[in-house]
Amino acid sequence: MTAFLPDVASQAASDTLALDWVGMQGIALPLRLHGERLGALADAGVSLDDAAARGIHMSRLYLALSRLERAELGPRLLREVLDDFLASHAGLSRRASLRLAFDALLERPALVSPLSGWKRYPCEVHAQLDEQGLRLELRLRLAYSSTCPCSAALARQLIQQRFAADFAGGEPSHRDVHTWLGSSAGIVATPHSQRSFADLRLHLREGLDSLPLRELLDCAEAALGTAVQTAVKRADEQAFALANGQNLMFCEDAARRLHRALAQRDELDAFGLTVVHAESLHAHDAVARSQWRREAP
Numbered sequence: 001m002t003a004f005l006p007d008v009a010s011q012a013a014s015d016t017l018a019l020d021w022v023g024m025q026g027i028a029l030p031l032r033l034h035g036e037r038l039g040a041l042a043d044a045g046v047s048l049d050d051a052a053a054r055g056i057h058m059s060r061l062y063l064a065l066s067r068l069e070r071a072e073l074g075p076r077l078l079r080e081v082l083d084d085f086l087a088s089h090a091g092l093s094r095r096a097s098l099r100l101a102f103d104a105l106l107e108r109p110a111l112v113s114p115l116s117g118w119k120r121y122p123c124e125v126h127a128q129l130d131e132q133g134l135r136l137e138l139r140l141r142l143a144y145s146s147t148c149p150c151s152a153a154l155a156r157q158l159i160q161q162r163f164a165a166d167f168a169g170g171e172p173s174h175r176d177v178h179t180w181l182g183s184s185a186g187i188v189a190t191p192h193s194q195r196s197f198a199d200l201r202l203h204l205r206e207g208l209d210s211l212p213l214r215e216l217l218d219c220a221e222a223a224l225g226t227a228v229q230t231a232v233k234r235a236d237e238q239a240f241a242l243a244n245g246q247n248l249m250f251c252e253d254a255a256r257r258l259h260r261a262l263a264q265r266d267e268l269d270a271f272g273l274t275v276v277h278a279e280s281l282h283a284h285d286a287v288a289r290s291q292w293r294r295e296a297p
């Protein structure tokens, strides 16, 4: 005979108060993304709208997460899990939410050489279901290089001044100038660059079949033009130097580029973005933020 197990969660609460969110944080679980299995951490919860109920049923949320192991992560699967959360808390909860944090590994080709390597993108999926329906947000972080346009202009001025000094009164030949341009004695100054980050909070529109994670990362990297690289030979490094020179960026420039590119994306209803240039000129960061919402038709 099964022993009687007291069920405290089902008792009436002595202190009656509805709660915004109750659940579990940091649950380890495997996901399937792009056909690959990857490790994730989940925060799963519901609102506790029945003020008189003592508690929610954590085990029901935990067990509902097992769906995520079996199928490709996408809007439909997230909806099923959140439907399970609410169905298993009928009468207790009206809102369910799920946050998944994981690293997406994407293979990226080198700029010139026939090489490739893996790049890690920290990602979060935030899903919420209530009377208004399902809301999905993708949070993506991507790293890129930013070369300061002010520093580049100041460096060019120094190079001009050195040119004037080195060839004062002379008529340098093509060969002289060519040699001078290839020397560190001629090119006396270089602009500073920094590893920079863009944090994107992307609200997905309803009705998408899949999570457009790769597409949105590609779009953001193309807009910036200087994404950090994986496998790099000298030819790739030279191409990267050219990309940096052709994409000089203050943090404001990077934020505007990303804003313009993301506002064109059909998959999005709204977004917020933050770019952080981890300055090498200063010990503090330069930061710009922007947000956008699709206008009602």
Ligand SMILES: Nc1nc2c(ncn2[C@@H]2O[C@H](COP(=O)(O)OP(=O)(O)OP(=O)(O)O)[C@@H](O)[C@H]2O)c(=O)[nH]1
Residues within 6 Å of the ligand: 007, 009, 054, 055, 056, 057, 058, 059, 060
């Ligand atoms: N609600 C709640 N449960 C907690 C908490 N900390 C641990 N738990 C435990 O989570 C476990 C699972 O709770 P339930 O889902 O209600 O488990 P159960 O009663 O066996 O499952 P059901 O029959 O489906 O209700 C219980 O053993 C709780 O004690 C907490 O802070 N709140």
